[in-house]
Amino acid sequence: MIWKKEHLSAEAKQAPSLISHLITNIEELHSHTNHKDAKRIGIVGGGPKGMYALERLLHTVQQEAYEEPIHVIWFNENPHFGSGNNYSVYQPDDLLINYCIGNIDGWLRDDINEQVREQLSLRDWIAKYQTTDSEVTPTDFASRGLVGFYLQDIFMQLQSSLPQQVTISLIVAAVQDVSYTNQFKISLANTDDTLLVDYLLLATGHCYENVPPFKITGDTAPFEYMASAYPVNRLDVLPKGQSVAVMGLGLTFIDICLQLTEGRGGVFNELGEYIPSGEEPVIYPFSRSNLPIQPRGPIYGDSRYAVRAYTKQVLQTLVDERSDRKIDFQQEVLPIINEEIQFAYYSTLLETSSEEKVKQYINGLLADEIFSIDQLLFPVMKSLGDRHQSTKAYLDESIKRAEEGELHHPYMAATAVWRELTPQIGELYNFGGFTAESHQYLDKQLWSACCRTSFGPPIANMKKISALAEAGIIQFTIPPQSQISYDTDKQNFEIGTEEEQYTVSFLIDGRIARSEIVRKNSPLYDRLLERGLIEIFENGTYQPGCIAIKQDGRTTAKIDNQEIPLFFYGTPTEGILFDNDSLSRVRNNLASPWADRILQLIDTHDTYAQQER
Template sequence: MTRIAFVGGGPKTLFALLELNDRCSPASAEGPVVEVFDPYPPGAGRVWQAGQPRHVRLNVAAGIVDATTDEGDGSFASWVARVEPRYGTEPYPPRAVVGRYLQERFRTLADTARFPLAHVPARVTGVARAGDQWEVASDAGTGFYDEVVLATGHGLPGEAPGPPLAGACNPDALIGDYGALGEAAVPAGSAVLIRGAALTAYDAVLLLTEGRGGQWMPIEGAGGPSLGYVPGGREPAKITMGSLGNLPMEPKPAQVPETINRCLDAYRDQVLAWGAGLAARPGGPGARCTGLFGILLACAMECARLSGAPATPLDLWRTALTGRGEPGRGTETAAEHLRLSIEVNRGHTLPGTAWVWGRVWSGLYPQLVHAVSRVRWDPAQERIFRRVARSMERMAFGPPEHTALKLLALFDAGLLEQGTFPPRPPTDTLLIDAVTPPPGVLAAPAPGGEAFSPLVAGLLSSGQVMVRAGETGLLTDTDGTCLDARGNRNESLAALGRPTEGPTLGHDTLNRTLHDEHRRWAQRIVRQRMPQHLGERS
């Protein structure tokens, strides 16, 4: 019997267990025994809590959400049509609905799994090697396991990654729990300053407006539909979002022109070939990103030509490095910036370099994730790549149009504004911290960065896991197996998802197919721990 402990019970754990179940023989006496440690309901975990307000919406199209098994259709699309039909045609349903789906999929798996599967509603406080096993300490006590999987997502409860915002209404990050933004803490008519101007800040803004009884009034115009805001009377008097760069995220277009999609298709294999070339030279010097950026720049130039964007290679490269588009963009107000971005997405205005890069980065993202996975960069090249990746995140993965229209309506109503976060916030302003924990496990790149979690700090100090210099995430093999301080596979200890961001890319996603570590992990468990199951499914 193999005992397996999962530290964290969110979607990454659910996906791994679904893969394991599909590879196990029915009614086998030699199957694993699995316990999932998480204070929150498993499947959904901390981020996707089913009890959060329904004003908080999914930021990616719901079509990527899929927790099916070999035994039948369990997709989100079929589930929502049956259980929550009013959201059946919505591309961006409430996160609470997605959370309910994930919870139900875990419960169904626990009831029907080909191995014993249990939820332990406790926080893990430590994991330590104990001979051939692992000692897992939690609020529920101590146990010994043959395999441990770290899937802690946005972090364990009670952790405080990064410097806290003194005086903020929410002592903890806004992750699935928004009770700190209630009217007792943020009264109607107050002045609110939010640290952050990205997706979590947008959630906070909508909770303080739409969530306080405000309504949206559809407006038809020559440029397409827009929204007006009708106050509910319980909103703050003014909400200000403040960030360092003061650049709004670029909203995603509802549709990408087919000419752009065909252009992207021509570059997918080139990105993969670049990555394969690096993999073929594992012992060489640190990788350079020049070749990769050459491919991306050529694709961006072709997309610019097809879309009519007046861009030169120098214009595009400057935008990639700075996150700023054409001269003048970034100097207008956030409302003006948002309005222009929506006009570009609708085809009413010629796009600029930021729009072009957004389509290239998001369109080639699956290939990029594969190509740069575990690349050992030259240190200077790594800094360039991380800088460009940060810029691209803002241009490629902003809010959907409907969210952008809501924000624009609040700007136009005078309720919302955006600026640079002040070094000394006004004393008569209520503060909200909308900066979420960064991915990885360290507050700053190794070797100087400190671990967010005592659990990870203990594993690092004992040499059980590795974070490479210049990175913040755990280094793992392709099946999620952690590498120890000497760079060797630490068999029976694995990490999945956000803790490994850095060596790998793009884990902040519900897309089950974007990464395959969870699938390879299940294959390893069957191959090493349950050889009698080989042949059931490779």
């Protein structure tokens, strides 16, 4: 079952309207006198991470019986507080989350916020508010818009259970600049007014911009190039019938294709065939490898591959050692992962859990016959003579593998290993735990392949991509490793190799931009760097391109040798922390230490002020 917004009751969809009545503006904020003596805490970023941080702050205030007034000012560039852009309730229902609903819980279960009366997981929330007769199971999927309603409902619960001494103001505006002298001065877009806060958390999500993958004339990329596909309604300007290239074959590529087809009135019939509306462009996807992302079925409970205890123990030994030395990912970790991948593959193939039988079988194979991490991450696509048909056949085979599942198909069992070991890999990776060279190798050589292999979309959406390819809407014709150039006279793109070139009218960058501060791909973070409020993280000779933070998410930068109360959470920490891009409350949870540290700083400041008096 795929749960959509249409399956929810009206009561479940009230949050956006209620939130809109909470939004204020700078003028109203300046006119309020009841916030005058309160400590001001700014949160920039209205997505799940910003809300998780807010929830932890409210919980910690209650837990510590803190009595002094606190005023939280929450900034977001649009009214989607709680959901953010990724889970906006206004996006179409064909855009799905890529893991089943049983894995999503907006509440932290190991440290319960007792002030909130009802704390439902996504599954339980859907069960409460759904209007169908269908059973809600943890292996169901849901649209991202539905998840947005769930997240915004959580925010309204927080709002309705605020501690008496805490007030919240919602400001819809993009933060353009931040400076600091005893307080942070926040400059917003489209106004000369500024706001002052005492403490600041940036949970800005995907705030980075892709650098154009072609040479541009002047400072501005051409209109025909879209550096991002989000929000997806920006794709509506693309004319029907025109050729549109999409760089990247990951999750964003799927969103683009569905918005340009279903989003324009096309439908998939009961047989899974695509019936065009006539409003579609022709889509030409490509990437460095041209390998489509591997879909997956519902991963939950007993339906997931279980990594051997031995493998986890060996990795834990390395985790224990990393406080004394750097770990070499290539030499020490990769062989462990590869060994588990081989066991997963062959134990599933042979339908046995006997390590001895698996070992005997592998020993009977020639070296080049043994399945390994290289075949998993960098498979060779079978050539059928025609690139489009070869890619579609590969895609269809990947769907069949996913339908069998990781307990029955050897390849899918192997894909599960990386996913299941990600938390331990993160413990080794975080805060520069790997050697510089192996850290760079993981970031630059393996990570995108791991995402393509182990963190794919639901099967239902990949079947739609196959149907679009069958209908000719998607054309897998551009070769891998293609170069891109823009013709300023013809206002189109040439994409291809020396032997093979294709001309297209538009280019959409379907890659998710990562932090590259050195390349100046985020105006806000550029200014923070210029003002000395952040530093670039360095792991020896390697710079991942992200900010440097301490264990509680605080910037490592100082002014006059004094700590700056500037903190980061979520995507901005990618590169120093591993695998942040999820709804998880526990993975890389900087919200809890941030809340603890904020109250410590306030107490320290208040004590110092009293001594001064």
